[in-house]
Amino acid sequence: MxxxxxxxxxxxxxxxxxxxxxxxxxxxxxxxxGIDFKGGTQVVVEMGKDFDKEEADVIVKQYASDASTNKIDKTQYEIKSKDLPTEKVSELFSELKKTYNLEETAPVSEDSIGAxxxxxxxxxxxxxxxxxxxxxxxxxxxxxxxxxxxxxxxxxxxxxxxxxxxxxxxxxxxxxxxxxxxxxxxxxxxxxxxxxxxxxxxxxxxxxxxxxxxxxxxxxxxxxxxxxxxxxxxxxxxxxxxxxxxxxxxxxxxxxxxxxxxxxxxxxxxxxxxxxxxxxxxxxxxxxxx
Missing domain, CATH: 1.20.1640.10 (Multidrug efflux transporter AcrB transmembrane domain)
Incomplete structure (x- = not known):
């Protein structure tokens, strides 16, 4: 026992x-x-290949200083931020597309949740x-x-x-x-x-x-x-x-x-x-x- x-x-x-x-x-x-409770924007970008997350983070911080990022399956880049409006998302994706020669014309997904x-x-x-x-x-x-x-x-x-x-x-x-x-x-x-x-x-x-x-x-x-x-x-x-x-x-x-x-x-x-x-x-x- x-x-x-x-x-x-x-x-x-x-x-x-x-x-x-x-x-x-x-x-x-x-x-x-997270943004589900505080409100904000979540974006997932398909990078097409393995990438340097720290380098990508530098670019993201220029558009959203409060952003939290995550690397998914080595090729997808997840970005969450409280202050990332649609126009900034477009600018951010253009910057990532230019830096990493992305073929896609838009992010894989983009979700916005109000506070x-x-x-x-x-x-x-x-x-x-x-x-x-x-x-x-x-x-x-x-x-x-x-x-x-x-x-x-x-x-x-x-x-x-x-x-x-x-x-x-x-x-x-x-x-x-x-x-x-x-x-x-x-x-x-x-x-x-x-x-x-x-x-x-x-x-x-x-x-x-x-x-x-x-x-x-x-x-x-x-x-x-x-x-x-x-x-x-x-x-x-x-x-x-x-x-x-x-x-x-x-x-x-x-x-x-x-x-x-x-x-x-x-x-x-x-x-x-x-x-x-x-x-x-x-x-x-x-x-x-x-």
Whole structure:
């Protein structure tokens, strides 16, 4: 039998360190919101061959000093900026065409998002996130009991904060695919947590004389293999997508982080929290009985 609950302080400390560092960056520097939320222009240019990104960046900065750039598949050049109107895009592309002898007469794609649209996206994203969390907690409350629901909520908040912390620490742009990834992470994490909780509920009935620590450790030992195998299989697929399909990296990268820590939280966060709550309830019942 694995003794996971006995090392609860270690698991909590590990997550807390990452979250505290991440929140520190969020409060001091803020998140790097992309044009989806702040509004702006996104342009993708097909260069036709491998190119020197730093050299191209020098040209771009002349037209948009706040621009962020990215090299996709060695031949495509992505440009994002808050201040890059259509006329400047045309001038910029003409400069790139002249410097790199481009054959295309226009950029591969050009998208503009207004600041008001960005604010609306941010608002709708938060609403969607809230509705998803409430719906899942209602389901857990109906199927299980309050202790399980609270533990699941703590695990979900943990997963969101960890993913946000990684993006804040490394100042990775946050766009709408990030929100979609967060919703996917929450769904995946709650699924893994429910599998463990279901086993804990069964063992609670069959091991009435055992302590919450023993019940949790036995349940985690029984479900550990399934959790790890499922997580690794999923991660292999998503990592492959992240490496070989650059166009969806804004969605796949947070998924890699969230799914890994989602499995971690189901085992090392949700279960210990359930034990803590269960012990408090038992202690309260003993006091009331006395």
């Amino acid at each position: 694995l003794r996971i609950i006995e090392k609860t302080k270690i698991w909590f400390a590990f997550s807390l360190i990452i979250i505290v560092i991440g929140l520190g960056f969020i409060f001091t520097r803020g998140l790097n919101f 008001s649209v960005g604010k609306e996206l941010a608002k709708n994203s938060l609403v969607a996130l809230g509705i998803a969390c409430i719906a899942m907690l209602i389901y857990i409350q109906i199927r299980f009991e309050m202790n399980y629901g609270i533990a699941a909520l703590v695990a979900l908040v943990h997963d969101v904060l960890i993913t946000l912390s990684v993006f804040a620490i490394f100042y990775i742009p946050v766009n709408t695919p990030f929100i979609a990834a967060i919703l996917t992470i929450i769904g995946y994490s709650i699924n893994d947590t429910i599998v463990i909780f279901d086993r804990m509920r069964e063992n609670s009935k069959n091991m009435r004389r055992s302590t919450p620590e023993v019940i949790a450790n036995v349940s985690l030992t029984q479900t550990m293999g399934r959790s790890i195998n499922t997580t690794l299989t999923t991660l292999f697929s998503i990592v492959a997508v992240n490496i070989f399909v650059p166009t969806v990296r804004e969605f796949s990268f947070p998924l890699v982080i969230g799914i890994a820590f989602g499995a971690y939280s189901s085992i090392f966060i949700a279960s210990p929290v359930w034990v803590i709550l269960k012990k408090k309830v038992k202690k309260k019942n003993v006091v009331e009985t006395a």
